[in-house]
Amino acid sequence: MLKRIAIAAVLTALVFFKASGAATSAAQTGVESALFAGGCFWSMESAFDKTYGVITAVAGYTGGTTSKPTYENYEMGGHIEAVLVTYDASRITYDQLVDVYWHHTDPTDPNGAFVDRGPQYRPIVFYMNEAQRSVAEASKAAMDKSKVFGKPIAAAISPAAKFWPAEAYHQKFWITNAAYYENYRVHSGRDQFFAKVWGASALADPGAPPSADAKRYMKPSKAELQKTLTAMQFEVTQKDGTEPPFQNEYFNDHRQGIYVDIVSGEPLFSSRDKFESGTGWPSFTRPLVPSNVFVNTDTSLGMVRDEVRSRYANSHLGHVFDDGPAPTGLRYCMDSAALRFVPLADMEKEGYGAMLKYVK
Numbered sequence: 001m002l003k004r005i006a007i008a009a010v011l012t013a014l015v016f017f018k019a020s021g022a023a024t025s026a027a028q029t030g031v032e033s034a035l036f037a038g039g040c041f042w043s044m045e046s047a048f049d050k051t052y053g054v055i056t057a058v059a060g061y062t063g064g065t066t067s068k069p070t071y072e073n074y075e076m077g078g079h080i081e082a083v084l085v086t087y088d089a090s091r092i093t094y095d096q097l098v099d100v101y102w103h104h105t106d107p108t109d110p111n112g113a114f115v116d117r118g119p120q121y122r123p124i125v126f127y128m129n130e131a132q133r134s135v136a137e138a139s140k141a142a143m144d145k146s147k148v149f150g151k152p153i154a155a156a157i158s159p160a161a162k163f164w165p166a167e168a169y170h171q172k173f174w175i176t177n178a179a180y181y182e183n184y185r186v187h188s189g190r191d192q193f194f195a196k197v198w199g200a201s202a203l204a205d206p207g208a209p210p211s212a213d214a215k216r217y218m219k220p221s222k223a224e225l226q227k228t229l230t231a232m233q234f235e236v237t238q239k240d241g242t243e244p245p246f247q248n249e250y251f252n253d254h255r256q257g258i259y260v261d262i263v264s265g266e267p268l269f270s271s272r273d274k275f276e277s278g279t280g281w282p283s284f285t286r287p288l289v290p291s292n293v294f295v296n297t298d299t300s301l302g303m304v305r306d307e308v309r310s311r312y313a314n315s316h317l318g319h320v321f322d323d324g325p326a327p328t329g330l331r332y333c334m335d336s337a338a339l340r341f342v343p344l345a346d347m348e349k350e351g352y353g354a355m356l357k358y359v360k
Helices: 002-015 041-049 094-102 130-146 178-188 190-198 200-204 210-216 222-228 231-239 353-358
Strands: 031-037 054-062 080-088 124-127 156-159 163-165 257-261 267-270 293-298 305-310 316-321 331-334 339-343
Touching (some): 031 041, 031 054, 031 094, 041 080, 041 178, 080 124, 178 190, 231 316, 267 331
Antiparallel strands (some): 031 124, 054 080, 054 163, 257 267, 293 305, 316 331
16 A cells, blocks of 8 residues: 555656646645656665655656657657655755765766766756756755865756656666666666765765665574564564554653664664554654665455565564555554664664754
């Protein structure tokens, strides 16, 4: 259900957006859209998938003259690989999204991006209204002035054109074809370029490539888990169990901080997005790092539900429902036993300092 909700929201309100600058009903509820081209759309999607405040990112084609482009013919029609980002403007600003973009492409190369060469991979920030144009141009000017890249910014600031979603197998390719994508990424030159420009710490932020996170959030062996987890924690995370409502650690916790996977430590939710659902379990409107959770169809107990699991440890976390508050309309109903709370004061020393801005 969650996947259908997210994709439907994009397709209904945003995908067929034309460069008129017109507002949509989605934008009026705090959900807005942005469009970026920065080389291979697998990698751009990966970067935005990991960005707090992003609801969804869709890989696709834009900027050409032909209708219904496909992966086989989009280049011939003059299209470019791009990513349409749907985001919650109360959690991340357009200016911050543009900054994410600068950090995840080479905007100085007008003829492609890293190993991918050709006009279909050139860098472009597409604006959907005058406000976005103004922000993008100011951000580009500031980046040029900083001389952080050592060369002038070649990325164009252009009006958005019609966007066509790419084929299903391209969506979340960095997750669904992780080994293939990781091999491509390692040999693409992206991460080497980012480390050179932004420093080694650039690979430790929420936009890091999969391998960096996977090494950090290793899942212990079953024997180790049986020693370190309580009976309830093991039952919930490893056997897909559910703890009792109103009799768990975090259902009425109001402290500032983040909630991480009890098994692996991967960051999952921020206290900023926690709300009182009245259900007796801790509830959140969105994940802290969207790509750190995934949804499965759960048909147990004689009903169809959307189960939420963690990306690296594959822990059972709880379920997600579409009866939450605006702007996401989602309720991530989690088990306290699957979570560990890291207070705001301890986040830096525990290695979560980059996420302080998502809590304060």
